[in-house]
Amino acid sequence: MKQIKKLFITVIIVLTSIVINGCDPFDDIYLTLALETEFSTLGAGSNIFISSGLCLSDFDDYNDNNENLEEIRYVTSAYFTISATQGLQGQNLTLTLYQADGSTQLFRYVIPTFVAANYLNNPLEIELTQQEIDNMNSYLTNPQEDKCFVATLEVSNVTASSTPYNLSSKLEFLTELKVKP
């Protein structure tokens, strides 16, 4: 009987100890955050060049979890036309993302023919090379430190059915935040 007593009490102590000390109820926490920046222009020239900036601290999800962030990882990105003058088109749509200094390139995506209306309800999915993904993730290390970006949109040989033409569009990229439980 004494042995059963000892065994039972030992089991209780061990289980309690495991629960209190050994078992963490939390799994890693991941949040998905979409970062976006808008491009807007009104012009009549044959080339479009628009630059826009954004910072991680522009987004509530980043600010809310900043102190507990362990990692930010790039997931994917896309270009969207929000509105454009009818018939707006051109060549070599070039979307480039730079670090905050505006000169260190993170990625550059080019499509040879650009028809703005094609992306009104049908976003352009941007496929990056592994090197570009690594560039992004490398820049996003030390996630508690706010990171800023400069995004540019360029189009050459622009034509439209009327001038001045307008183009309103956005670049959105998705990131995954790993948060300390």
Next chain:
Amino acid sequence: MKLFLSVILFSLLLFSSISFPQNININSLQPIDAEAYMKPLSTWFGTYFNSGAYYDADVPEVFGFKFSIIGMWSVVPEDQKAFQPNPPNNAIGDAGPTATVFGNKSSYYLSSNGFYTYPSGLSLNAVPSGIFQFAGSLFNTELMIRFFPEVKFDNAKVGLLGFGLKHEISSHFPEIPLDIAVQILINNFNFEFDDGDPVNYTKVKSSNFAFNVHASKSFSAFTVYGGLQYESTSMDFSYYFEDTNNYYPATGNQIQDISVDGDNNFRLTFGGAFKFAAFVINADVNITKFTTYTTGLSLDF
């Protein structure tokens, strides 16, 4: 965000002491996805309320009284952490499996307006919780009560009422070397949050039923026990479905009432109890959808 945080805070924090990540928002989920997202919570409610109901099949013939405090540790299985969502027809490409209320990795899809990201979950591997209960017995029959009076604070109301009725059937068959009892359990939990803004409205009503047969054998102060239990649980859940892109004109931007059945069916329980005078400590393992370990401390006389 307030919606889901308030559900979780009042339904889980009421009985446990864990903190949660921010940015959990169920409002953007269409009802079919909200049901899948919340299903593990419904299952957990059933697991929680149907645990810790016995540690001995012996029920006194003369008056008996028990007060028990029970701690539980429910392990969240991997298959309760993700579900396959149903993006709208105009989504571009597919969405992968996304987090349930207990999961941690949310999915996304690309739409004409931008990326839609599904809500994350609570990122829990296990749910620690506790409950207290009173029981009185007479004529080999025990009535157990779990009660948390409906209280209102700020804009929230929460209440719990549960009872169990148990009869020792072996008292009618003295030749049986074991104590054997049957027990039914009915537990209801209600929570409502209403601050006047329909976007934040939340209502949870969890209804839980269980029937078990359990047996015990005492060796002096030590008792071993085990049982087989059938159980079912359902949760009525009301929330505001916020359809900012107007993808679901028939159901969007209004309060939705959904019913979520838990995955609870059967459980096996094995455990042991040790009696020191009027005190009893017990521990058991419950093999069910959420494997649950319980320990209890009771005043039993």
